[in-house]
Amino acid sequence: MNVELNKRLQAIKSKLLESGGSFRTISNYLRRLADDLYLINCSLEDDCSTISRSVSDSWLCQIEAQLDHNHKLISIVNKMIIIAEQGRDFDAMAKYVDRISEIDASILDGYVEGVSNRPVDGLMPCLLPTTLENDVMELELNSLVSPANWSEWNLRFSNHITIVNEFVRLFPASHSFASLPCSLSIMLTQINREIHEQSKLENLLEVLTSGQEACDYSSIFGMDVILIKQQLKPVPIIGDEEE
Amino acid sequence: MLDYQTSKVEVARIEKVHAGIVDFLREVESDFHEIPARTLAMRVENNILQPVRYALSIIERIEEIGSESIPDLILQKWNLAIIQALDFGGVNLEC
Numbered sequence: 001m002n003v004e005l006n007k008r009l010q011a012i013k014s015k016l017l018e019s020g021g022s023f024r025t026i027s028n029y030l031r032r033l034a035d036d037l038y039l040i041n042c043s044l045e046d047d048c049s050t051i052s053r054s055v056s057d058s059w060l061c062q063i064e065a066q067l068d069h070n071h072k073l074i075s076i077v078n079k080m081i082i083i084a085e086q087g088r089d090f091d092a093m094a095k096y097v098d099r100i101s102e103i104d105a106s107i108l109d110g111y112v113e114g115v116s117n118r119p120v121d122g123l124m125p126c127l128l129p130t131t132l133e134n135d136v137m138e139l140e141l142n143s144l145v146s147p148a149n150w151s152e153w154n155l156r157f158s159n160h161i162t163i164v165n166e167f168v169r170l171f172p173a174s175h176s177f178a179s180l181p182c183s184l185s186i187m188l189t190q191i192n193r194e195i196h197e198q199s200k201l202e203n204l205l206e207v208l209t210s211g212q213e214a215c216d217y218s219s220i221f222g223m224d225v226i227l228i229k230q231q232l233k234p235v236p237i238i239g240d241e242e243e
Numbered sequence: 244m245l246d247y248q249t250s251k252v253e254v255a256r257i258e259k260v261h262a263g264i265v266d267f268l269r270e271v272e273s274d275f276h277e278i279p280a281r282t283l284a285m286r287v288e289n290n291i292l293q294p295v296r297y298a299l300s301i302i303e304r305i306e307e308i309g310s311e312s313i314p315d316l317i318l319q320k321w322n323l324a325i326i327q328a329l330d331f332g333g334v335n336l337e338c
Contacts (some may be wrong), residue, residue: 197314203312207307207308228314
């Protein structure tokens with residue numbers, strides 16, 4: 001019986017470790033997102049990016065809490081494995097069984113069919129797809145370089161939206177913080193609309209003031225150029241954060 | 244949504260008509276009519292030709308860049324300038 005129990009506990013531990021890794025991936029991603037939102041918020045100075053910073057922070061706190069639960073559960077499973085291996089009295093394990101049985105049931109429910117399972121604190125509702133992990137890693141690498149213009153920021157936020165939308169699918173509606181990625185996705189879409197407008201302003205200004213003799217429109221569109229310059233916000237740069 | 248191609252044809256026609264009128268007025272040589280004709284030419288140039296030519300330049304820029312690449316605020320302003328050129332630029336001054 002102890003052999004079977006030990007096998008099951010090892011499987012639970014493996015899923016918990018996997019979940020821990022996934023939570024850390026989300027946590028790292030949210031830190032990158034928070035950095036970008038900070039820069040955009042400083043530049044756009046709009047309500048949407050301010051609120052989205054708050055939502056992203058809330059989600060990060062929730063993920064950190066999940067990581068904390070995850071570490072506790074791994075510690076409990078480790079203790080149970082030791083007790084099982086040593087063949088000690090099962091009465092000593094009784095107080096841990098309730099907590100672990102919930103995890104075990106959730107794993108058996110969800111992971112087998114590859115769908116989101118019953119939400120349990122400390123355990124990811126389902127496996128983090130490899131493509132999503134790669135997308136997050138790519139975005140983290142790209143975050144080392146600050147976008148040079150609004151068009152690049154537009155691209156950066158389109159990637160954020162794609163990733164957050166993938167996270168939305170991972171957490172079932174019954175999950176304690178399922179609404180946070182949904183809200184964040186809506187807000188990021190709104191922010192990206194504003195970034196896209198800034199990108200259009202930037203490109204139009206470039207066209208109207210290109211200064212080439214054959215197509216110098218600055219005299220005809222003088223008032224438009226002034227209006228564009230008034231509407232155009234400074235491109236966020238990483239150096240701003242340190243000020 | 245404005246049809247820029249149709250608008251361009253109409254605005255170009257308006258520009259041609261009024262440019263002809265301005266040229267005609269500037270060529271008037273008469274002691275009695277010369278000054279009023281030049282004043283009228285200047286007024287047509289400022290009030291009609293300039294906005295019409297501005298509208299024409301706008302349409303050319305929109306065709307060059309694409310309306311989807313122009314910021315909403317500027318596109319609204321430019322559409323209004325084109326509509327005004329179409330509505331008021333075609334006034335028959337002889338009536």
